[in-house]
Amino acid sequence: MSALLKNVTNCIWHAFDSLQNNQVVHKSKLKVLTANIGTLLDLYGVEKGLDHYRSSQELTFDEFRYYLQHEVFSSLPKTLNLPVAREYEKKISEVCWLVCRKSLLSRDKPIFSDDSVFKLFRIFCLLADLVQDADDTNHYVVVLQPSEAGLVAEQLVHCLGLRWDAADWEALGSSIGHFRWAAFLAVLEAKYCGDQQLHIEALMEAVDELYDVFIEDIIKKGYLFKRGYLLPTMREYWCVLQPCALTYYKSSSQKEQCGRIPIDEYCSVEAMPGDGKIQRFQVITPERTFEFGTQDHKSRLQWLSGLRQAAAVSGGAEGYQRRARAGRRGAGARREQEVRDARARLQLEVRARLAAEAQAQELAELAQQDNKKLEELKSAQTELERLLQEETQAKRDEEIVRALQARVLAEEWERREELERLQEEQNKMLEEERLKRKQFEMLQAEKESQFREAERRLRELEEEKQRLDAELRAAQEKISQTEHNAHALHVQLREMNPNLRNGERARRAISFVPTSKSSSDTLIDLRALRHLKTLDDEEKL
The missing domain is CATH 1.20.5 (Single alpha-helices involved in coiled-coils or other helix-helix interfaces)
Structure with a gap:
């Protein structure tokens, strides 16, 4: 599809829609529309091909668009410069408007003039999209997105000097959805232009401003002083800035064009020192340099910004607003x-x-x-919430902890070294303790051996004591018997020979006998017995 047909498709659809009956239009009606479009494009007789196109006498919009693409617009050059394309678009839009204006102008309380409605119609067709109807996929509708409609409405409100409420438009756009032409025009007239204090001329100027911005791609317009090429005087002109050119006229009516300066990416703009009355700036193109001036510094800044913007968006075969x-x-x-x-x-x-x-x-x-399980879950939930709060608090304290970590780590290393030193000392002490314990165990074993030896000797002594006690008892019995015998012997001696010698011997014998019944030494008893035996032997002699 050619670019020109793509740009005017929405206008052609509105014309087709005003002629259609049950989504089709008779060829006779389409011949008139096709002939007018062909005449505007300097193509004559293009409507005659409709008689041989399709066997039916009625065409759908897809069939009619296909015919225009291959039989009408295909005859045009593949590339058209922007001014020529704009002129073709304007003429085709006017032809389509003549066909559908009656249906598009019908409304209960009109506020805009017919000329203003036509300009709004062109803006609507520029920004709208041709989509399939949601209820019938074979039927097309031209709708405007809420964002695009809001862009136009905001610009109109600013041109009228009113305050734009973006939130109100968002609510309105969400309630309406996609705007068709009737809804778009009704919203602009009823919501933003229904104030009786707005004069019709103010509305027309606001719509003209919209038309210049969206259709003509006018970035800025106003009076500028321009230095002459031959005479170095500053003359005032009405200048219109577009992405492709800066055009200047004698007056704001724009009927007498005095010149046109092409603007492209190779152009540059520079401010010049002012002389107090005129704030000057230069537009430098590859061919020559133009000098302009404004009455104040603010206007010069606005024109400098607009010219730089025009140079930045000058490329491309389509208009600035279409690219935007x-x-x-x-x-x-x-x-x-x-x-x-x-x-x-x-x-x-x-x-x-x-x-x-x-x-x-x-x-x-x-x-x-299970109520008990529920209580456990509730308690668990409470615990989790508490842990969550603790974790949140821990995260808050994390920075503080990180700041203290270095110092704690250093202290930990010092403690670790101290612990290692203490551990070494403890190991040494344990080793010494083990040696002492080993010596003590050896000493204890030796003492135990000595103790066992002493116990053994004690048992031997006890046995010896028992034996000696037995011998002592036997000796005591013998002594007792001996005493008895000695006494009897003494009595006999006294009776038989009572001289002094015998008495003396008897006394010695008696005095030698032990007087105590205690356990004396066994050797003394034995000597006493031997002494008595000696005495007996002497008596016998």
């Missing part, structure tokens, strides 16, 4: 994709939430069956 619209469409497509992604995520979250709710219902049923 395409850029907004791309951004809108990205936003719509993001919205779709967000909706998909939201649906996943909704499904997850529903699944969680179902699981929660199951848990609730289980909780009703």
Whole structure:
């Protein structure tokens, strides 16, 4: 599809829509529209091909657009310069407006003039999209996105000197959705231009300003002083700045053009020192340098900004507003994709939430069956909340802890070295203790051996004592017997020979006998016995 047909498709659709009956139009009506379009393009007789196009006498919009593409617009050059393309668009829009103006102008309380409505119609067709009807996919409609309609409405409100309420427009756009022509015009007239204090001339000037911005791509216009090429005098002109050129006229009526300066990416703008009355600046092109001036510094800044903007957007075969619209469409497509992604995520979250709710219902049923478990879960939940609060507090304290970590680590290393030193000393002490314990065990073993030896000797002594006690008892019995015998012997001696010698011997014998009954030494008893035996032997002699 050619670029020109693409740009005027919305206007042609409105003309087709005003002629259609049950989504088709008779060829006879389309011949008139096709002939007028061909005449504007310097093509004659292009409507005759409709008789042989298709066997039916009625055509749908797709069929009519296909015919225009291949039989009418294909005869044009593939590339058209921007001024020629704009002129063709304007003429074709006027022809389509003549066909559909009656249906598009019908409304209960008109506020805009017919000329202003036509200009708004061109703006609507520029920014709108041709889409398939949601109710009938075989039927097309031209709709305007709420963002694009809001752009036009905001510009109109600013031109009228009113205050723009973006939130109110967002609510209105969300309630209406896509704007068709009737809704778009009704909103502009009823909501923003229904004030009786607004004069009709003010409305016309505001619409003209919109038309210049969106259709003519006028970035800025106003009076400028221009230095002459031959005479170095500053003359005042009405200048109109577009992305492709700066055109200057004798007056604001723009009927007598005095010159045109092409603007492209190779142009530059520079400010010049002012002389107190005129603030000067230069427009430098590859061919020559132009000198302009304004009455104040603020206007010069505005023109410098506008000229730099025009140079930046001068490239391309389409107008600036169409390219801006395409850029907004791309951004809108990205936003719509993001919205779709967000909706998909939201649906996943909704499904997850529903699944969680179902699981929660199951848990609730289980909780009703087991109250104790529910209490445990509640206590666990309370504990988790407390832990969450503690974790939050811990995160807040984390920075402080990190600041103290270095110092604590250094102290820990010092403690570790001290502990290692103490551990070494303890190991030494344990080693000494083990040696002492070993020596003590050896000494204890030696003492135990000595103790056992002493016990053995004690047992031997006890046995010896018992033996000696037995011998002592036997000796005592013998002594007792001996005493008895000695006494009897003494009595006999006294009776038989009572001289002094015998008496003396008897006394010695008696005095030698032990007088005590204690356990004396066994050797003394034996000597006494031997002494007595000696005495007996002497007596016998």
